Amino acid sequence: MSTLPQERRVVTAIPGPKSQELQSRRTASVAAGVGSVMPVFAARADGGIVEDVDGNRFIDFGSGIAVTTVGASAEAVVRRASAQLADFTHTCFMVTPYEGYVEVAEQLAELTPGDHAKKSALFNSGAEAVENAVKIARAYTKRTAVVVFDHGYHGRTNLTMALTSKNMPYKQGFGPFAPEVYRVPVAYGYRWPTGAENAGAEASAQAIDQINKQIGAENVAAIIIEPVLGEGGFIEPAKGFLPAIRQFASDNGIVFVADEIQSGFCRTGQWFACEDEGIVPDLITTAKGIAGGLPLSAVTGRAEIMDAAHSGGLGGTYGGNPVACAGALGAIETMRELDLNAKAKRIEEVMKPRLTAMQEKFDIIGDVRGRGAMIAIELVKSGTKEPNPEATAQIAKACHTEGVLVLTTGTYGNVVRFLPPLVIGEELLTDGLDVLEAAFAAL
Incomplete structure (x- = not known):
């Protein structure tokens, strides 16, 4: 059982004041060549949630790039x-x-x-x-x-x-x-x-x-x-x-x-x-x-x-x-x-239909693909297959602002990838997908 409440929560601007303070320390001491997807500093992580130093809780659709498959603090x-x-x-x-x-x-x-x-x-x-x-x-x-x-x-x-x-x-x-x-x-x-x-x-x-x-x-x-x-x-x-x-x-x-x-x-x-x-x-x-x-x-x-x-x-x-x-x-x-192979298949059963429905609604989603909990959508310019990295970056930023940690990828920088921990709860999956859909609607 996770000790960290398994719910999305945004209580400050993203990044919050404590993350901003740490960011200034980082800029002074960490090499510029080391990048980060999000400008927030983690304090705790477990199950499907990452909590930052300001108390914001993010739905984790990244797993530290497919690392924390069993959660970030598995018993x-x-x-x-x-x-x-x-x-x-x-x-x-x-x-x-x-x-x-x-x-x-x-x-x-x-x-x-x-x-x-x-x-x-x-x-x-x-x-x-x-x-x-x-x-x-x-x-x-x-x-x-x-x-x-x-x-x-x-x-x-x-x-x-x-x-x-x-x-x-x-x-x-x-x-x-x-x-x-x-x-x-x-x-x-x-x-x-x-x-x-x-x-x-x-x-x-x-x-x-x-x-x-x-x-x-x-x-x-x-x-x-x-x-x-x-x-x-x-x-x-x-x-x-x-x-x-x-x-x-x-x-x-x-x-x-x-x-x-x-x-x-x-x-x-x-x-x-x-x-x-x-x-x-x-x-x-x-x-x-x-x-x-x-x-x-x-x-x-x-x-x-x-x-x-x-x-x-x-x-x-x-x-x-x-x-x-x-x-x-x-x-x-x-x-x-926990039979995490079965859990991965269940994540696909939840995510793929939702993403496919979004693809039918938003024509900048050119492709939905992947297996298990390794799923992605490729974004293109409307009516073409021309890669759309600009929209991809906007969608990711909108998700981050609302408390959903997503990663982008792809040779052309136009793919949003989903790598949730396999122990994530289905309600978090659904909430994260709702945030993603709202981001597309706003775009």
Whole structure:
């Protein structure tokens, strides 16, 4: 049960006086390159609510970017992490190992798709997981090239910036980037020139043709894709696309990596989004929802691939920190006990019809898409498919002012995405959607 009242409440202007005071301190001491979606400072968060320092309560449609899937202070996460804090905070797994790391690896082997022998390595962030997946794939295949997709996002380190599709704000001014990275088309149904029904077959054929012609399949170590593309705009690749790419990888000895950092851990109504079309990846990268808000990430995959790196070749001082591992075990316990896959499907049942009805009423909503509690609307200029980032920003700001925390995304900056905690109450979902609809009506 949440200790924080689960209701929206706006008692000051947004931002309130205490947030404004903290903002001035922040401006003086925090680097300008670190942005924030909302100019309010959090004091407490639980269930589907974030409360700021001025006492305003926001309906949380962001989950800290898909991190607080089990809520921002889930009982099992707090209990397990607190117990671990009292025992020890760190030894470094590479110095003296501990059971929590092993237990997380065992859980990942059980939960991820496929019944083959699996092993894991733990890290701190999603970008680290992706970077290490590339290292492992290169060690296993003895090849160098890496293939990624239009609209993909994989992180902010040098290598993962190279893998990421969108320039601003992720790459602008930060090059040169890592070499041997190649980008091919993805089946973006809403924007596919010959229509969504053709996107799967045509995009996969184009991607495979480009790989064969421009790189040579025999030179490719890894193909990396998000089964639902996150920062690119919650794009679900059109049906048939992922199976075709997966088959191509299998046929050519290429390591197929599913980047499930945003889409994993019950977010789409399945443990992992790649299960939707029966995809069994060779490697799967996870982070975000894995540990209830504590920094943890993982690469999990076929034992023979995971073992390709030499001893000492993988690791890091904080990777698989014991407190974060305890948090992960608490998050997984919560997901199982509350059946958060079913909760995610129920969130889709509540949200999708409301958003579709809004689409019929407001012609700037070009597309409603997503699965489970990973839902988005793409905004366009009336009567066209031209992206409408201006309206997107206005809608987000209107929601924020009324106490609903929403995030925008998309290669063109024209997508409003919804990532509520899976423990959110239905009355909060409905209230948040009412606020969103009023924002569209006012626009």
